[in-house]
Amino acid sequence: MGIALAVLNRIAGARLVQRFGLNKPIERGVFHATRTGFRTLGAATRSFKAVTSAGKPARLPSAPERGLFDLTPDEDQQMIRDTVAEFADEQLRPAAAAADTACKPPADLLGTAADLGITMLGVPEELGGAGTERSTVTGALIAEALAHGDMGLAVACLAPSAVSNALVLWGDADQQATYLPAFVGENVPAAALAVLEPRPLFDPFALETKARRTPDGYRLDGVKSLVPRAAEAELFVIAAELDGSPALFLLESSDVVIEAEPAMGLRAAAMGRVVLDNVTVPRSALLGSRENYADCIRLSRIGWCALAVGTAQAVLDYVIPYVNERVAFGEPVSHRQGVAFKVADIGIEVDGMRLVTYRAASRAEQGLPFAREVALARKLCVDKGMAIGSDGVQLLGGHGFVKEHPVERWYRDLRAVGLMEGAVLL
Numbered sequence: 001m002g003i004a005l006a007v008l009n010r011i012a013g014a015r016l017v018q019r020f021g022l023n024k025p026i027e028r029g030v031f032h033a034t035r036t037g038f039r040t041l042g043a044a045t046r047s048f049k050a051v052t053s054a055g056k057p058a059r060l061p062s063a064p065e066r067g068l069f070d071l072t073p074d075e076d077q078q079m080i081r082d083t084v085a086e087f088a089d090e091q092l093r094p095a096a097a098a099a100d101t102a103c104k105p106p107a108d109l110l111g112t113a114a115d116l117g118i119t120m121l122g123v124p125e126e127l128g129g130a131g132t133e134r135s136t137v138t139g140a141l142i143a144e145a146l147a148h149g150d151m152g153l154a155v156a157c158l159a160p161s162a163v164s165n166a167l168v169l170w171g172d173a174d175q176q177a178t179y180l181p182a183f184v185g186e187n188v189p190a191a192a193l194a195v196l197e198p199r200p201l202f203d204p205f206a207l208e209t210k211a212r213r214t215p216d217g218y219r220l221d222g223v224k225s226l227v228p229r230a231a232e233a234e235l236f237v238i239a240a241e242l243d244g245s246p247a248l249f250l251l252e253s254s255d256v257v258i259e260a261e262p263a264m265g266l267r268a269a270a271m272g273r274v275v276l277d278n279v280t281v282p283r284s285a286l287l288g289s290r291e292n293y294a295d296c297i298r299l300s301r302i303g304w305c306a307l308a309v310g311t312a313q314a315v316l317d318y319v320i321p322y323v324n325e326r327v328a329f330g331e332p333v334s335h336r337q338g339v340a341f342k343v344a345d346i347g348i349e350v351d352g353m354r355l356v357t358y359r360a361a362s363r364a365e366q367g368l369p370f371a372r373e374v375a376l377a378r379k380l381c382v383d384k385g386m387a388i389g390s391d392g393v394q395l396l397g398g399h400g401f402v403k404e405h406p407v408e409r410w411y412r413d414l415r416a417v418g419l420m421e422g423a424v425l426l
Contacts, residue, residue: 057173058124060134062367071358073141080121081141087116088149093406096150099268100409103260105156105229113157114188118142122165127176128184131168136299136365139165139426140306140357147310148317151413152268154307155423159228159269162303162425163191166237166248166296170288175250179235191235193300194224194274195422204239204246204297204421209276211240211249217282218242220249223275226416228423230272231258237287238276239296239422248287248296255279265412266420296425298374299364303424305357305377308385308417311410312350315392318407319343323395342391349384356380361426382418389414 073081091109099105121138123129139161146154164183167176182189195204209222220240227233236251257275320343323334333339360373389411393400400407 055173057171057176058127058168060122060124060131060168063133063135063137063365065366065368066362069359069362071355073137077135077138077141080138081145084116084142084145085148087112088146088154092146092149092153096153096268096406096409097403099150099153101267103262103267104270105153105268109153110156114160118157119161119164119183119188122161122168123180123184124168127168127180129180134365134367136302136361136426137358140302140361143303143306143424143426144310144313144354144357147307148314150268151307151311151410151416152266154310155228155266155269158303158424159193159233160188160191162193162300162423163235163237165299165425166193166287169295170248170292174284175287179250189234190229190232191237192227192229192233193237193296193422193425194227194230195239195297195300196225196227196420198223198225198273202419202421205294207239207241207246209238209240211242211247213242214280217280217285218249220251220276220279220281223273225273226261226263226266226271226420226423227274228266228269228271230274231260231270236274238274239293240276242286242290245290246293247290248293249281250285250287251276251279251281263416265409265414265416269423294371297421298360298371300422300425301374301378302357302360302364303426304417304420305353305360305374305381306426307424308381308414309350309354309357311414312346312353312385312388315388315407315410315414316343316346316350318405319346319392319395322399339395342395346388346391349388353377353381353384364426385414385417 091112095106095109117130120128120130121135121142122131124131143154143158146157160183164180167180167183171179183191196202197208199208207222209220209224211218211220220238222240224238227236234253236253236256238249238251239246240249241247256279257277259273259275261271261273263271323339323343324332326333334343356373356377360370360377363370363373389407392407393411396405396407399405402408
């Protein structure tokens with residue numbers, strides 16, 4: 001069966017639930033904790049147990065190389081994108097304002113997102129998933145569609161798939177057998193890829209979080225910042241320096257301390273700090289080789305570029321009808337050249353951002369070198385994404401400054417693209 005059929009079969013029930021209004025009401029409890037006001041141990045609600053291992057890790061093969069660069073999604077990708085876009089439009093967008101205020105995503109919405117099978121797409125069929133080959137482009141399409149609803153909620157929905165994708169790409173057979181079955185079941189665990197650290201001019205290749213060897217494994221010390229759904233996460237992939245080079249470690253949440261970290265943007269993702277103080281992990285916690293770390297950063301940056309594209313498209317789709325309907329001095333403001341040219345500029349830049357992002361994703365899934373393409377995509381999406389957010393606020397005038405319109409939230413979220421590392425992984 002194709003990827004799309006596997007996913008669509010899983011979401012049929014979820015659509016009925018939404019259609020008949022049987023889903024739980026959105027949680028509207030306010031999460032106003034500050035870093036000093038909220039500090040707790042990690043969520044230790046699940047015991048990960050290994051199932052029978054095949055003896056060697058399961059890997060998805062690279063997609064076949066294509067001579068021509070074609071941005072047209074195939075039939076499966078189009079169905080998946082349409083389904084996710086419908087979910088984002090009908091579920092994420094209406095819940096976004098309340099989730100931003102509460103600094104927490106609604107639990108029922110995350111459950112519906114899990115029913116979409118997002119974490120299954122990157123898991124091979126022999127491990128219970130729906131993947132038949134690497135599909136970074138499909139992941140980019142999903143991230144873009146979710147971010148068109150809301151970037152913060154998109155990050156919350158995509159956070160577990162960052163860990164499952166890392167396990168598929170770099171985990172050994174025992175690691176896959178221990179953790180991946182949970183990501184293809186009905187109760188997908190909250191999980192997060194933690195790379196960023198709380199310091200200015202952060203360099204993901206110069207980590208202050210350290211891993212030191214012990215007789216039985218490793219000891220981790222450091223702080224990770226802006227980790228999505230940190231307080232409820234049951235499994236982390238932690239980036240730490242080992243013997244002078246960055247590496248990735250699997251860490252169950254029972255031995256960590258979590259601090260709330262509500263920020264300017266991405267508030268709906270329930271961001272938090274993960275405090276590691278002499279946390280010990282076994283030798284088996286090392287994920288892949290240290291050579292894999294660069295690919296982890298690049299694949300994460302493709303994800304953030306896709307999120308920027310989706311949110312920038314949301315800004316464009318919102319300001320076009322606004323400037324056409326907003327009347328000043330007897331005519332729509334879109335009749336003014338300064339307004340019309342600015343909207344046209346946004347449209348041009350969004351298409352450019354999408355092009356370079358898809359290009360990087362396409363090369364990644366084909367197993368081709370993609371470092372240059374990722375660098376170009378990140379540079380363009382960071383610069384133009386922030387400019388589009390600012391222009392969207394400006395085009396709405398005074399309305400762009402108030403929470404009655406979502407553009408101010410998109411402006412705040414788009415600024416996160418330039419500083420975030422990790423959290424998502426395609």
